Amino acid sequence: MKYTKDHEWLRVEGDLVVVGITEHAATQLGDVVFVELPEPETMVAEGDEVCVIESVKAASDILAPLDGEIVAVNEKLVDAPALVNEDPTGAAWFFKIRVDDLSVLDQFMDEDEYQDLIG
Numbered sequence: 001m002k003y004t005k006d007h008e009w010l011r012v013e014g015d016l017v018v019v020g021i022t023e024h025a026a027t028q029l030g031d032v033v034f035v036e037l038p039e040p041e042t043m044v045a046e047g048d049e050v051c052v053i054e055s056v057k058a059a060s061d062i063l064a065p066l067d068g069e070i071v072a073v074n075e076k077l078v079d080a081p082a083l084v085n086e087d088p089t090g091a092a093w094f095f096k097i098r099v100d101d102l103s104v105l106d107q108f109m110d111e112d113e114y115q116d117l118i119g
Contacts, residue, residue, distance in 0.1 A: 009022050019096070020094050021092075031056045033082075035052070035094070037073040039073075041069065046066055048064045050063065073095045077094065
């Protein structure tokens with residue numbers, strides 16, 4: 001897995017990158033009560049707002065970590081937003097994005113670097 005400074009995790013599955021938020025981010029948000037997902041087949045640029053998460057504490061945006069096309073979204077989160085708190089790095093992925101070149105993931109932090117960031 002790779003990590004962004006915005007507390008997103010990135011995992012490669014074939015030619016896609018799966019995106020979610022870290023356990024640290026889920027804890028900071030508190031109980032998640034609503035998730036708004038992007039539409040599949042949406043082209044996004046790095047930094048674009050693609051998801052909205054609302055918790056009992058605040059609303060937050062998830063930004064696209066990479067340029068690419070959103071090819072799948074996790075519809076389970078619409079009906080069960082609490083999954084974000086229960087399994088942030090597993091069942092609670094937000095979207096899958098197709099990128100032209102997976103080597104762009106080299107710019108992101110690995111687990112140790114991320115732990116140093118939040119430590």
